[in-house]
Amino acid sequence: MTDALMALLAEPAPVAAPGLLGATISGKGVTVRITEVEAYLGAVDPGSHGHRGMTDRNRHLFGAPGTLYAYRSYGIHTCVNVVSGPEGTSSGSLLRGGEVVAGIEVARSRRGPSVADVALARGPGNLGLALGAVLGEDDGSSVLDGSGPYVLTLGAGLEARIAAVGPVAAIDELLDGGAPAIGRGPRTGVGGVAGGAAFPWRSWLVGDPTVSAYRRHKGAVG
């Protein structure tokens, strides 16, 4: 855990999410470099699980910064978020895609023998499976201090910039001409206005092969 990581996760997800690009999440024999994320912002965001208040399923999304929030998607897949922003605001960044940089054989044993390296953690359901995330065991654990199964580590370049100018200015630099370029656009699979251009909260590393294909929701507006 570093002060820079704490400072980044003190910000709500729309600010913190791009800062997770290039960071690594490590645990259960696998390390993934994050290449694609989506931000969700609690009560003011109609696409957020926290929009209609706390339930037994989403309660860890309301936790302290650095809490891991895992949920079952479409009854089948396990997806992983990193909580950021003030405790109780249900702000989180969904990890949508990444490159397996260590433990490729472990990831492949979970995903299947015929899956290509770049596809092992491409897409939120696949990423959760590659990491071996389990709802009852991992939901609500910390990714900061090693008390849980996973540890999040910022990219060295961003960590230095956050230490120098603070998280908000460092993210501004990233979005405004960093290398590699960061793309921003509507969130994948989200319905209504929350899936439109009014919420351009999907962020990805442009040109990276481990970024998932964008699929528009039937009901997305914009």
Next chain:
DNA sequence: CTTTCGATATTCT
């Protein structure tokens, strides 16, 4: 290239 469909837990109407 695009669209459709099945698998199915949780939540909302």
Next chain:
DNA sequence: GAATATCGAAAGC
């Protein structure tokens, strides 16, 4: 009963 922060395979253009 309907919708959903998905995925992969299959079918149609």
